[in-house]
Amino acid sequence: MRQQYVMGMVVRLVAVLLLMVTASGCTVYSAAVDERNVKTIASDTKLKLAIEKHFLDDSLVKVLDISAFVYDGNAYLTGEYDTQAERQRAIELAGKVRGVRSVTSYLLVKNKKDFCGTTDNLALAAKVKRALIEDKDIWATNINVEAVQCHIVLLGIVGSKVQVRKAVAHAEAVTGVRSVESYLRVSGK
Numbered sequence: 001m002r003q004q005y006v007m008g009m010v011v012r013l014v015a016v017l018l019l020m021v022t023a024s025g026c027t028v029y030s031a032a033v034d035e036r037n038v039k040t041i042a043s044d045t046k047l048k049l050a051i052e053k054h055f056l057d058d059s060l061v062k063v064l065d066i067s068a069f070v071y072d073g074n075a076y077l078t079g080e081y082d083t084q085a086e087r088q089r090a091i092e093l094a095g096k097v098r099g100v101r102s103v104t105s106y107l108l109v110k111n112k113k114d115f116c117g118t119t120d121n122l123a124l125a126a127k128v129k130r131a132l133i134e135d136k137d138i139w140a141t142n143i144n145v146e147a148v149q150c151h152i153v154l155l156g157i158v159g160s161k162v163q164v165r166k167a168v169a170h171a172e173a174v175t176g177v178r179s180v181e182s183y184l185r186v187s188g189k
Contacts, residue, residue, distance in 0.1 A: 044070040047099050051075060054093040061090045066107065068094060069144055069155045073101040076183055078146045078153050080110045106146075106153050106181055114149055116178075121147035124176055128152055131170040138163050138170075143184065145171070154182045161186055 047070040055063040066079035075094045081087040087107050094103045125147040132140035139158065146153040152171045158164060164184045171180040 040072060043099065044072065047073065047075065047097055050097045051094045051100070054097065055090065058089060058093060060086050061093065062086065065110075066090050067146065070100070071155070071157050071185065073099055075100045075103045076155050077103065077105040077107060078148055078155070079107055080148060081107050082110055084109075104183060106148065106151075106183075108149050108151070111149065116150035120150055120176070124150060124152065124174060127174045128171045128177070131174065132167060135166060135170060138166055143167055150176060150178045152177050152180045154180065154184050156183075157185050157187050159187055 048068050051068040051070070052063060055061045055066065055068070062082070065081060066077055069076045069078070075097070077090055077094060081090070087105070087109075090107070091103050091105055094100060125145045128145045128147075129140065129143075132138050132143055132145070142158050143154055143156040146155065152174070154167055154171060158167070164182060164186065167184060168180050168182050171177060
């Protein structure tokens with residue numbers, strides 16, 4: 001019995017260590033291919049976490065419904081809201097975070113009659129991401145793909161206008177995508 005307990009602990013420890021190594025490797029890779037410098041990436045991550053903390057602490061904003069992204073100090077909010085007050089509060093909270101230069105939102109009112117649900121959104125986002133990954137001319141790790149009510153939102157910083165056009169074209173080509181909104185920016189612009 002004790003041997004099984006020790007063996008279970010060893011397996012858990014190895015799993016945690018593998019997860020840590022994998023996660024840190026992904027972070028190093030992401031930073032290596034990101035169009036931003038490491039200082040900017042760290043600052044943007046700090047701002048994103050501050051926005052999400054404000055959402056968590058707020059009784060009106062549902063943190064699971066609205067996601068925050070930050071690039072070069074510019075915040076982007078995507079997701080759904082129940083009331084106009086929730087939408088406004090999310091934008092207000094993001095704008096109050098010191099260091100946030102601007103807030104852009106792609107927020108849709110929840111539609112309970114809509115047939116496009118979470119599973120559909122996840123599937124569409126995965127199909128778009130796959131198309132981006134398969135295109136060797138695009139650094140797909142620089143692009144976040146969000147799906148909201150079967151609408152695709154592309155966020156991130158890429159190396160050229162060609163990459164922006166190709167990313168949008170890939171997203172538009174996925175069957176089931178209602179529309180594509182691109183907040184992709186070209187590095188240095």
